[in-house]
Amino acid sequence: MVFQDATAFIFNNKGMSSSMSTKNATTSGWKAGDRSPKIWKGKLTFIMAAAGSAVGLGNLWKFPYIAGENGGGAFVLVYLAFILCFGIPLLAAEIGIGRSTRKNAYSAFDSLAEKTGANKHWKKVGGLAISTSYLILSFYTVVAGWCLYYFYISATGRFNDPAQSFDKSFTSGIFEALLASPISLIIFSTIFLGMTYAIVTSGVVKGIEKTINWLMPSMMLMLTVLIGYSAAVGDFDAAVEFLFMPDFSKLTLDSIIIALGHSFFTLSLASAAMITYGSYMPTDNSIPKTAFAVAGVDILVALTAGLAIFPLVFKYGLEPGAGPGLMFISLPLIFNDMPYGQLFGSAFFFMMFIAALTSAISLMEPTVAWLEQRFNWTRNKSAALTTLSLWVVSLGTVLSLNEWDSPIFFGKTLFDALDYLTANVFMTAGALATAIFCGFCLKQEQLEVMFGKGSLAIPSFKFTMRYLAPLFVATLTLASI
Numbered sequence: 001m002v003f004q005d006a007t008a009f010i011f012n013n014k015g016m017s018s019s020m021s022t023k024n025a026t027t028s029g030w031k032a033g034d035r036s037p038k039i040w041k042g043k044l045t046f047i048m049a050a051a052g053s054a055v056g057l058g059n060l061w062k063f064p065y066i067a068g069e070n071g072g073g074a075f076v077l078v079y080l081a082f083i084l085c086f087g088i089p090l091l092a093a094e095i096g097i098g099r100s101t102r103k104n105a106y107s108a109f110d111s112l113a114e115k116t117g118a119n120k121h122w123k124k125v126g127g128l129a130i131s132t133s134y135l136i137l138s139f140y141t142v143v144a145g146w147c148l149y150y151f152y153i154s155a156t157g158r159f160n161d162p163a164q165s166f167d168k169s170f171t172s173g174i175f176e177a178l179l180a181s182p183i184s185l186i187i188f189s190t191i192f193l194g195m196t197y198a199i200v201t202s203g204v205v206k207g208i209e210k211t212i213n214w215l216m217p218s219m220m221l222m223l224t225v226l227i228g229y230s231a232a233v234g235d236f237d238a239a240v241e242f243l244f245m246p247d248f249s250k251l252t253l254d255s256i257i258i259a260l261g262h263s264f265f266t267l268s269l270a271s272a273a274m275i276t277y278g279s280y281m282p283t284d285n286s287i288p289k290t291a292f293a294v295a296g297v298d299i300l301v302a303l304t305a306g307l308a309i310f311p312l313v314f315k316y317g318l319e320p321g322a323g324p325g326l327m328f329i330s331l332p333l334i335f336n337d338m339p340y341g342q343l344f345g346s347a348f349f350f351m352m353f354i355a356a357l358t359s360a361i362s363l364m365e366p367t368v369a370w371l372e373q374r375f376n377w378t379r380n381k382s383a384a385l386t387t388l389s390l391w392v393v394s395l396g397t398v399l400s401l402n403e404w405d406s407p408i409f410f411g412k413t414l415f416d417a418l419d420y421l422t423a424n425v426f427m428t429a430g431a432l433a434t435a436i437f438c439g440f441c442l443k444q445e446q447l448e449v450m451f452g453k454g455s456l457a458i459p460s461f462k463f464t465m466r467y468l469a470p471l472f473v474a475t476l477t478l479a480s481i
């Protein structure tokens with residue numbers, strides 16, 4: 001009874017006049033604890049929105065280069081195992097926490113802790129998760145700005161200038177010049193942040209749902225075309241062997257830890273996004289099935305990105321372990337040489353930009369939802385303040401790439417420190433805490449609200465949350481220290 005869902009109420013109010021739904025009902029019209037009028041309308045929207053959050057620069061930019069750096073096949077296998085064993089259960093947990101409370105991450109933990117008689121400090125886990133998404137966005141927008149800049153220069157033919165002698169010093173020169181120019185970085189990341197703001201401020205259904213519903217299919221379509229082209233032009237067999245033939249001698253403790261961290265990062269876990277999106281999920285969507293579907297899309301895109309990039313890398317004799325520069329320094333070398341390189345190059349960076357945009361929306365939403373509910377602010381005000389403050393923080397990130405390029409936190413620049421802190425400290429701690437909370441604090445009653453009465457998922461979920469995930473995450477964290 002306590003967990004009675006609001007969806008029936010929501011569905012009955014579908015016909016609400018639009019002025020009311022934007023101005024009053026979605027914002028100041030309800031306080032934390034009230035029934036939220038924000039529920040996705042389409043049956044597939046949650047999957048698309050959550051997959052849009054999960055599929056991002058982590059899949060297209062980070063996964064190929066960390067797979068390359070860590071030896072390929074064996075790393076990919078470990079990463080898949082982590083997603084299956086821990087990623088999917090944790091994803092289901094976060095969606096469930098959101099949907100059963102219909103609140104922002106902070107209040108969701110707060111209200112569940114209250115209902116189960118758990119310690120009231122659990123709400124801090126929600127607070128940590130919201131801060132994590134906020135901090136990730138402060139550097140995510142800068143990297144997304146790079147994609148936008150690269151789209152611009154590939155579309156305008158910078159990588160296809162016949163008069164230009166093409167080698168690595170030329171493409172790395174372009175990348176270094178970009179990083180050295182605060183103005184360019186600020187312009188492109190500001191455009192990106194502005195677009196994210198415009199979508200988020202328009203509302204959960206009118207802004208996010210509407211945009212995601214066409215952005216995600218376009219992105220998947222582009223990726224499919226790109227992989228087909230790359231398979232035709234490049235050395236596909238070598239790429240398949242590299243990604244799928246495990247060589248366990250190349251696996252180190254370090255690569256296992258990287259695989260674990262990335263399995264959380266790629267599913268947008270421990271950063272409040274899935275809890276917040278879960279709070280907009282209709283009650284008749286199955287949580288376990290949805291979690292599998294979202295993780296499935298996420299894995300598919302990561303592997304497809306690998307299969308679109310590595311055939312070209314091998315064909316043109318580039319280094320698969322080239323690190324973060326793989327996308328921005330190595331790949332442009334190819335665009336010059338390959339047939340239709342200008343088109344391929346700009347399509348590639350445009351696709352990265354869309355993927356980053358759908359993730360950024362879900363990185364902004366947790367803070368906006370929290371501000372709206374905590375202070376009873378309108379959506380416009382919450383989104384505007386979030387964006388403005390993020391813009392200021394992102395200036396710090398931008399400057400740490402050039403003017404302030406000196407170690408300020410534990411030998412790292414601000415950019416590297418934010419990346420390291422969120423991905424390796426906050427997300428691991430948040431995932432660990434979420435697992436313990438679900439394993440020990442939630443009662444059968446809450447688990448039934450999440451998974452359905454008599455669901456077979458409950459016992460294995462409980463076991464994973466109680467023992468498997470905490471033991472594994474804690475052991476690996478200790479080993480890494």
Ligand code: TRP
Pocket residue numbers: 053054055056057058059133136265266267268269271273359360362363
């Ligand atoms: N999953 C995103 C990616 O692969 C990155 C990410 C981490 C994220 N946490 C998030 C995105 C929270 C949105 C919300 O690029």
